[in-house]
Amino acid sequence: MxxxxxxxxxxxxxxxxxxxxxxxxxxxxxxxxxxxxxxxxxxxxxxxxxxxxxxxxxxxxxxxxMDFEDDVDAILDAPLADLGRHMVRHVLTGQAERGADPILRIVFAPLHGAQGDILRTNFRTQVCARLAERLPGADAGLRAELAVAHLLGLGVMYGIARGPHVRAADIEAVVERCGPAVQAQLTPP
Structure with missing residues (x-):
């Protein structure tokens, strides 16, 4: 410092x-x-x-x-039509540049006992529910959770499991492959 x-x-x-x-x-x-x-x-x-x-x-x-409020703005900072790609890019860039993405803290909730319950509650209300508020349709909550599940899996593979193929791939190439899968949950046909 x-x-x-x-x-x-x-x-x-x-x-x-x-x-x-x-x-x-x-x-x-x-x-x-x-x-x-x-x-x-x-x-x-x-x-x-x-x-x-x-x-x-x-x-x-x-x-x-354990609060996600400061972090969720950045991951949701894109127009809905491009949000899937933006979210994938955000998670991968966070991993590549900072070694972590703040949203991925949820993966470690089981380590924290009662504090993990706080982490889970904050994640559901501050990340998933906030994403769902942006989505049209009656099943917005389900689609928000499925979109976030894609991101968490990708983040785990990149940052925790350290998948050599994902880590070696160009971030934009991964965005082009995974972004549409996330986007399909956000704006289904």
Whole structure:
């Protein structure tokens, strides 16, 4: 994290972002109960009291990490007619450039006990239900969940299973193959 020129101080928003990224990383690899504030702070390059200053408590930090509101805007940021391709591109680009896509946190819900229930509830209401609101038709909820299921499977193959063929393929080539399958759920004939 860069210090603000001339002050020797870090930018607060940059530091908060780093803490959240570290907490997401740890939450994707360890049970919630096994993650300490010290581990988050050490990995983020800050002190545990600074984590507490910004977030108040471990539960408050992880409540923020388990929230999808900040992330869903980006994955849904396309016209409905091109949303399938956009969503596929977003998941793959996130994996390729940042090593993760925030939406994929749901895959690790079983690791987190009661916190996993919060993660699942947030995912259903903030991702699936919000997508369903954009879709026409009586079965919009089902189609939204099926579209998201395609994305999760692709994200798991790319980022978790590390499928060598998917990872070696050009992202746009995968978008052209998988985007229409996602789009078929969003705007069926």
């Amino acid at each position: 860069a210090a603000t020129p001339g002050t020797g101080r870090r930018d607060a928003e940059e530091t908060k972002g780093a803490i959240i990224r570290v907490a997401r990383h740890l939450l994707a690899r360890h049970a919630h109960g096994d993650i300490t504030l010290k581990a988050v702070a050490d990995r983020a390059g800050v002190s545990p009291p600074l984590v507490l200053k910004y977030f108040g408590s471990k539960d408050a930090l992880f409540s923020r990490v």
